[in-house]
Amino acid sequence: MIPALARHGARLILAALVLGPGPAAALDEEIEVPTRTLTDAAFLAGDAAGGDPVTITGRLTGPDGPGRQPVVILLHGTDGPRSGAAGSWRAYLDSLGIATLRLDSYTARGLREVSRDQQAFPQFAQVYDAYRAADVLAGHPAVDGSRIVLMGFSRGGNAALYGAMRRFHEGHGPRRARIVAYLPFYPACNIDLERGDEMVDAPIRQFHGEADDWTPVQPCRDLFARLEAAGADAELTVYPGALHGFDNPGNPALFVDPDARTSAGCRRREVGGALVNVDTGRPFTYADACVTTGPSSRYQDAAATAAKSAVKAVLSAVFANP
Numbered sequence: 001m002i003p004a005l006a007r008h009g010a011r012l013i014l015a016a017l018v019l020g021p022g023p024a025a026a027l028d029e030e031i032e033v034p035t036r037t038l039t040d041a042a043f044l045a046g047d048a049a050g051g052d053p054v055t056i057t058g059r060l061t062g063p064d065g066p067g068r069q070p071v072v073i074l075l076h077g078t079d080g081p082r083s084g085a086a087g088s089w090r091a092y093l094d095s096l097g098i099a100t101l102r103l104d105s106y107t108a109r110g111l112r113e114v115s116r117d118q119q120a121f122p123q124f125a126q127v128y129d130a131y132r133a134a135d136v137l138a139g140h141p142a143v144d145g146s147r148i149v150l151m152g153f154s155r156g157g158n159a160a161l162y163g164a165m166r167r168f169h170e171g172h173g174p175r176r177a178r179i180v181a182y183l184p185f186y187p188a189c190n191i192d193l194e195r196g197d198e199m200v201d202a203p204i205r206q207f208h209g210e211a212d213d214w215t216p217v218q219p220c221r222d223l224f225a226r227l228e229a230a231g232a233d234a235e236l237t238v239y240p241g242a243l244h245g246f247d248n249p250g251n252p253a254l255f256v257d258p259d260a261r262t263s264a265g266c267r268r269r270e271v272g273g274a275l276v277n278v279d280t281g282r283p284f285t286y287a288d289a290c291v292t293t294g295p296s297s298r299y300q301d302a303a304a305t306a307a308k309s310a311v312k313a314v315l316s317a318v319f320a321n322p
Contacts, residue, residue: 046171062099077154209242
């Protein structure tokens, strides 16, 4: 039995579903995405020239037409491009006949994972990657660039959440594509950004475990209360008892990573174009005392099943009309 869902910020709408099982995947190709590795300072300043150019890749898979297809861009977490959550969602969306681009932000940058060294990858680089990937998809003959969704997990969830900020769209957003929904899973919400309550006019649907000790849910509750007050189309769904990675079936047992770092105990704020540790008043780093190790994760079937139904409903709505 699926437990009752704790909701915050607004309603969770499980609309009538129009998506059904699709044909066997016909799209299956590697896509190249020219991007840049922007420092956090450059990204926050809107300076697209503030980092080294790099071409990352993604795997585009999906059904065989007819016509141009909408696409969900899947953004992995600090566990890297082999993320179990991203792989599981790709398979699920493929079963619905929905095309996906599983974006790899690490390999071309010489990274495999950064859970143990999160300073190795800038906080907002994945947002910029996602925007550039959306524009590349808009030029693909089989893709409808006006119906792109960002969906991310953990650090990739950060990109799917903060990627909805109007300010970042103004500075870096896609020029050819239109992102019609944002689906962050268990991101870190403890970053207070300038104009942080101003979101684009698109649905933001976040999914989080109530017991998450890697990216605790309370800062997200606070954020979504502010977003609701500001009139954003933003909803936070919280699953009782669920931990980080509750949607990753590759992790059925409780897993505590003694070396993984988490900023769960930190408060970060943008000051003068830099991320500052609120408690120290100095630029935040993952060497700060508030950073701890040993966060836990575990798959929870009830929460994962409920999240699949909710995501299916959202995609049904935003992909309904070309």
